[in-house]
Amino acid sequence: MKKITWVLLLFVTLFCTVQSVTAGVLVFEKSEYAARRQMLMEKIPDGIAIILGSQLRTDDYEHYQSNDFVYLCGVEIPNSILVIDGLRKESTLYFSTSVREARNEGIPLELINHPKEVTGIENIKKIEDFTSDLARIEGQTKIVYTRFKPEELMREDAGYKLRTLQKTMIYNVLDGRLTREMQFIDKLKKWFPGLEIRDCTPFIVEQRIIKSPAEIEILRRAGRIGARAHIELMKSTYVGMKESELAALFEYVCKVEGAQDLAYYIIICSGENHPYLHYHEYDRVLEDGDILVIDAGPDLGYYDIDITTTFPANGKFTPRQKEIYDASRAVHEANIRVYRPGLTSEQCRKEVSAILEKQGYDLSKDYFKRMRGGFGHFVGMATHDAGGRPEVLKTGMVFANEPLMVLPDEEIGVRTEDTLLITEDGCENLTPGIPRTVEEIEALMKEKGIVEVLKEKRMYQKIQ
16 A cells, blocks of 8 residues: 555656646637637638538547547537538537437536537537438528548548548449548538539638647647656666557656647657658667667647657667767757748758858768758647648748658667747747757766656566
């Protein structure tokens, strides 16, 4: 009993846990969602948009709402439908669920009992009313908008998902099924031949690219969680440690700090696995001389963070590891110095090169040809968020800064990645506090981590 009590006290001391942002009914105030729906209405003044919510899962994983749906209303109820009327400037939410079903899925009863007051959506109807309401559409408008791309769920990217489904299902001669969205479009065309069906995905993507103040605040909070988890990994890593232990520790820290999930599977590259940039088998035991690339981030209230750290398993960089890592860090820091609204990728590369030359780096080195300045992918409700990557930076954009290099023959891989926000006059690092210089990393790795503390207390024993 004393040991159990001590463990609880230890973890409370190590981590000042925070309340999960999803503890309430909605992640944001209902006015935030109303503003998003209003923006979409302005894009569709000639019709209505029908957004399908995600379906109830058939496995034993937690249900999450699709990103576009939760972006527009914040409602997590499975099998819901949201209709946004650009003509009447109002919205309707369709759903049906019992109290028992709601509680099983962790849906607050306040939402079920008082949906209009909680969501701010003008009209609330049962899902059984949807098909009969559809019959009235032709009398109101000849234009219906809906999403053409497949829904984007937790740990998914809609563009990648579509390409995968095309290969494995849609164009597969042994399958041939359409996505749920395309099946819905097909039914609409059969039921109402006079309707024109248009894609509203680009409008929602355009909105999601620029983050609101409320979104930025939750991303800041998620960034602090991710940074702390990476710091704990650096402190706890030792030669002889299993990669699976590192993965478990990262997830533990994120969950303790209030994250609802991981943004994506934890990537750990070491040894011969450096060329595989998304490696996640956790099948190595760390050896003396290994350098690790750990790419991992939390999800907080449907918002993701993308972070990568690079550090030696034994806490000391070799001269060659230091050389390659320092180049990555230099490009990373130069990018942050030049990022600002209006900057193009080509301008970024030129300005970063000028900074590096002034600092004395030899840009003729092979690794600098790979690690040039530029922009990474957008980050937000998906790790590879809607919109791909920026062409010209704008205030409110959030994206990854991730210069990397892999030398397979030397079993060296380096990547320095933070999630950044473009501000009015520059950029903000949303994942601050992570040691980035060689000296900072080596100093941090001398500190005791969770694993070492537990080992000293003889409370970290593996089953033989």
